[in-house]
Amino acid sequence: MITAGIDCGAKNVRAVILMDGRVAGKASVPAGMDAASGAEKAFDAALKEAGIARTDVSKIVSTGAGKNEPRFTNDVVTEVGADARGIHQLYPEVRTVIDVGAEEGRAIRLDARGKVVDFAINEKCAAGAGAFTEAMARALEVPLEELGALSLASTQAIPMNAQCTVFAESEVVSLVHRKTPKPDMARAIHDAIADRIASMARRVGIEEKVALIGGVSRNVGFVKSLRDELGIEIILHTDPEFVGAIGAAVVATDQ
Amino acid sequence: MLTEVLERSRGLVEDTTYRRALDWKKAGGKVVGCFPVYTPVELIHAGGMLPLGVVGGGTSVELAHADSRFQSFVCSIAKSTLELGFQGRLGLLDAILFSSICDVARNLSSVFKRNFPGVHVDYLHYPQNMSSAGVIDYMESELRRVRDNLQRVCGVEISDDRLSASILVWNRWRALIADLYALRRDEPQKISTVELYLLFRAGTLMPVEEHIPLLEASLAEFRSRTAKPRDCIRVVVEAAFCEQPPIGLIEVLEEAGCYIVDDDLLRGWRFFDTPVGEEGPPLRSLAAAYVDGSTYSSVRHDWRKKRWEGLIDRVRLSRADAVIFMPAKFCEPALFDYVLYREALEKASIPHLMVEFEEKMWTFERTRNEVETFVESMLFD
Numbered sequence: 001m002i003t004a005g006i007d008c009g010a011k012n013v014r015a016v017i018l019m020d021g022r023v024a025g026k027a028s029v030p031a032g033m034d035a036a037s038g039a040e041k042a043f044d045a046a047l048k049e050a051g052i053a054r055t056d057v058s059k060i061v062s063t064g065a066g067k068n069e070p071r072f073t074n075d076v077v078t079e080v081g082a083d084a085r086g087i088h089q090l091y092p093e094v095r096t097v098i099d100v101g102a103e104e105g106r107a108i109r110l111d112a113r114g115k116v117v118d119f120a121i122n123e124k125c126a127a128g129a130g131a132f133t134e135a136m137a138r139a140l141e142v143p144l145e146e147l148g149a150l151s152l153a154s155t156q157a158i159p160m161n162a163q164c165t166v167f168a169e170s171e172v173v174s175l176v177h178r179k180t181p182k183p184d185m186a187r188a189i190h191d192a193i194a195d196r197i198a199s200m201a202r203r204v205g206i207e208e209k210v211a212l213i214g215g216v217s218r219n220v221g222f223v224k225s226l227r228d229e230l231g232i233e234i235i236l237h238t239d240p241e242f243v244g245a246i247g248a249a250v251v252a253t254d255q
Numbered sequence: 256m257l258t259e260v261l262e263r264s265r266g267l268v269e270d271t272t273y274r275r276a277l278d279w280k281k282a283g284g285k286v287v288g289c290f291p292v293y294t295p296v297e298l299i300h301a302g303g304m305l306p307l308g309v310v311g312g313g314t315s316v317e318l319a320h321a322d323s324r325f326q327s328f329v330c331s332i333a334k335s336t337l338e339l340g341f342q343g344r345l346g347l348l349d350a351i352l353f354s355s356i357c358d359v360a361r362n363l364s365s366v367f368k369r370n371f372p373g374v375h376v377d378y379l380h381y382p383q384n385m386s387s388a389g390v391i392d393y394m395e396s397e398l399r400r401v402r403d404n405l406q407r408v409c410g411v412e413i414s415d416d417r418l419s420a421s422i423l424v425w426n427r428w429r430a431l432i433a434d435l436y437a438l439r440r441d442e443p444q445k446i447s448t449v450e451l452y453l454l455f456r457a458g459t460l461m462p463v464e465e466h467i468p469l470l471e472a473s474l475a476e477f478r479s480r481t482a483k484p485r486d487c488i489r490v491v492v493e494a495a496f497c498e499q500p501p502i503g504l505i506e507v508l509e510e511a512g513c514y515i516v517d518d519d520l521l522r523g524w525r526f527f528d529t530p531v532g533e534e535g536p537p538l539r540s541l542a543a544a545y546v547d548g549s550t551y552s553s554v555r556h557d558w559r560k561k562r563w564e565g566l567i568d569r570v571r572l573s574r575a576d577a578v579i580f581m582p583a584k585f586c587e588p589a590l591f592d593y594v595l596y597r598e599a600l601e602k603a604s605i606p607h608l609m610v611e612f613e614e615k616m617w618t619f620e621r622t623r624n625e626v627e628t629f630v631e632s633m634l635f636d
Binding site: 119 | 620621624625627628631632635
């Protein structure tokens with residue numbers, strides 16, 4: 001059976017083609033101002049990679065902040081539901097999922113069947129999501145892709161007190177004026193996000209094993225900070241930003 | 256007829272100039288504001304005055320003055336109610352009653368007294384120890400004090416006969432509201448919570464004699480509706496007893512797949528589990544109703560029956576699947592009780608979700624996302 005999952009996130013749209021439970025094609029395009037058009041492009045690119053036509057796909061389910069935008073999907077599933085199904089398909093032993101995307105962080109606790117037991121969503125403040133690292137990378141004049149590796153060279157922990165992105169940026173500016181080494185500032189930024197994400201995860205109750213998904217899990221500095229904060233091992237998928245789309249495709253298969 | 260009544264109700268609820276009350280005033284009547292939660296409206300009604308629900312400014316009032324009187328961590332209803340006063344929209348009030356529900360309400364009462372000397376401001380000290388031997392005597396004496404003050408406002412003797420007649424009227428009104436709630440609990444596809452809420456709240460903004468026929472006619476129409484049940488979860492909404500959520504938020508809960516089968520919206524206006532006694536001295540009956548006939552509430556301490564037991568009972572009686580805990584931001588009584596409620600719900604294996612609101616909230620996507628996820632996790636096992 002061939003199904004598709006479309007994850008219309010705040011910054012990117014991801015499409016996955018699932019063929020008999022295996023990912024046969026995937027694609028990611030910027031969401032831009034028109035999520036519907038982004039979804040079309042991502043879906044077509046994923047079909048191309050899979051080497052199939054639209055008519056070969058039995059069912060399409062969308063998820064993400066813009067899940068109601070695409071006109072060609074058959075059903076929708078919430079982001080939490082998609083994450084849960086996706087991770088359960090990939091790692092059935094996982095009981096806690098932490099998803100950190102561009103604008104939103106989520107923590108989800110699952111039971112042995114992959115059913116959502118509890119969840120928490122943090123999207124009111126960007127300080128617990130990827131947008132925060134982007135703003136901080138700009139303040140440090142470091143390419144975003146290098147921020148994670150930079151922080152691994154840190155030799156000291158510096159507490160960051162601000163609870164919001166705007167105030168945190170002015171705190172970073174103060175550190176710059178004090179000639180604080182950039183690796184230490186980068187680490188302070190990752191520690192701050194990890195602290196917020198860990199608090200949210202503790203609200204739902206952390207049960208091992210724990211998986212980290214979402215685009216921010218590509219940031220090695222953040223992953224280290226979160227591992228240090230939680231004091232446990234964290235499972236990382238090779239394509240962490242595609243887990244939601246995989247989950248949506250699994251929902252399509254199950255339906 | 257029903258569409259017309261609901262449109263009129265929405266108009267009254269969204270109108271912070273209180274136009275129906277203004278008409279009453281223009282016709283020579285007196286108006287008494289009732290700040291949440293419970294106000295003994297019978298005392299006001301028996302004096303020939305209009306009890307008017309004053310529950311903040313909703314989404315339409317910009318805070319130009321009140322922010323400078325209160326700290327940033329104070330709930331919206333206190334600020335916007337004061338703002339209504341500063342903007343002259345409460346100029347129609349001859350009196351306003353506050354009660355001992357929280358520190359903020361107590362201080363709001365004093366701030367009102369200082370800023371609006373032309374309005375009679377009274378503060379009801381409700382009893383805190385319901386198992387004391389003198390509790391009904393105390394409550395009766397407090398009601399007598401307030402009655403005597405109101406007599407001076409209306410210039411009419413609020414006699415026992417007048418008060419007994421008012422008890423009959425308000426018992427009838429509360430019984431009709433209870434009928435609407437029972438209909439929604441038993442057949443939620445026939446009456447939405449937004450419809451129920453608008454109709455109910457309109458009754459706090461117009462003369463009760465005018466509202467009773469509307470309730471009777473609407474109830475008959477709701478009952479005769481034919482509608483198929485949707486695939487929804489049944490929920491109890493708890494903690495919105497004082498500041499009221501935006502109507503858009505209630506709509507979001509319903510759209511996201513919830514049948515709200517019980518709630519505590521405007522709880523003070525239907526505060527009693529049983530009718531107020533219609534025989535005997537009326538002040539005594541009202542006092543006894545508060546002490547022994549009130550529902551459980553975060554603003555009424557009663558150790559004889561724990562509040563969280565009351566909530567669990569309500570879930571069972573309404574055959575609800577879950578509880579949506581919906582406190583106003585910075586509402587101390589509700590937020591303190593969340594700890595107790597949460598523990599009891601988890602012990603009883605009743606799923607729950609916390610959704611905080613502010614009266615001026617206008618975007619609900621985060622809440623919609625959370626509620627949809629909650630519903631999805633319960634519906635699709």
